[in-house]
């Protein structure tokens with residue numbers, strides 16, 4: 001048995017942070033979770049996630065904000081994490097159109113504070129969340145980490161691209177081993193109510209029309225949460241090797257490598273929920289992209305990453321959880 005690693009997971013009450021923390025704790029790791037519990041979406045759902053993490057003796061929760069630099073340094077000084085996973089961020093593409101401030105605060109200032117803390121309290125590995133949105137309107141598919149990412153179509157995407165650049169400079173200057181993961185539309189139980197699959201489920205169950213943008217002509221590389229967590233687990237304890245210039249920095253796509261059309265995704269969701277949607281067809285929204293499609297050959301070659309959950313199975317598990325969690329609301 002190896003030495004038990006100490007993990008700091010920011011955004012631990014969030015969707016991906018919760019699932020990852022649970023997996024690490026179940027394997028016997030010590031996890032400090034940090035989250036500001038903001039009300040961008042249901043705080044009750046964030047609390048329910050925490051409730052289930054608190055069952056593990058290795059879990060400690062700190063309510064804190066990335067934008068509080070001194071507070072974050074205190075957390076690092078006290079916990080001395082071996083591995084830091086930064087998942088806390090202001091997520092969502094559409095929200096960034098009306099609320100740009102939130103993105104600058106959490107994703108730029110907050111991320112800078114994480115980098116500073118990793119400089120002052122050296123860590124074995126910093127893993128951070130980037131996003132498929134950095135590819136913007138890239139027409140070449142699948143999206144490869146080698147492709148240009150200089151034309152973000154939302155401020156959210158611009159903050160994620162900035163994170164990649166900021167992390168590279170800190171990795172280079174201060175020898176911090178860093179891996180950035182570009183997530184592609186992650187979904188699953190206890191997921192994010194602001195994402196389409198979740199809000200569609202709410203609307204379908206309450207007979208409210210769902211908005212189908214670009215008249216349904218859109219594709220998303222939906223990636224099931226368990227595949228993401230399995231992929232991340234393999235990466236956490238394996239920081240990148242130093243390159244020719246001595247920099248231990250790497251970026252990966254982590255996606256399903258199988259884009260689904262929006263109409264097919266809705267059809268599968270309707271089947272899983274046992275109910276038809278009322279559909280409203282609308283033009284493309286600002287900030288949205290036509291298609292996402294991950295080239296995952298790098299992560300496949302380096303870590304053997306292989307997504308195993310098709311959308312029929314994954315949405316089936318999501319719908320089962322959703323109907324159970326909200327059974328009083330929808331009178332199952």
Ligand SMILES: NC(=O)c1ccc[n+]([C@@H]2O[C@H](COP(=O)([O-])OP(=O)(O)OC[C@H]3O[C@@H](n4cnc5c(N)ncnc54)[C@H](O)[C@@H]3O)[C@@H](O)[C@H]2O)c1
Pocket residue numbers: 010011012013014015016017034035036037038046064065066067086087088089090091092105106110129130131132182183184185186187192
């Ligand atoms: N879920 C996806 O499909 C997806 C896709 C691409 C990228 N990402 C990125 O992955 C990460 C995790 O995403 P998620 O889906 O779990 O989102 P989430 O919103 O469920 O989780 C983020 C958590 O961070 C917390 N948080 C936000 N700002 C904070 C701050 N300033 N200080 C402390 N805590 C703060 C929130 O309260 C939330 O619980 C995010 O960085 C997101 O941008 C997610």
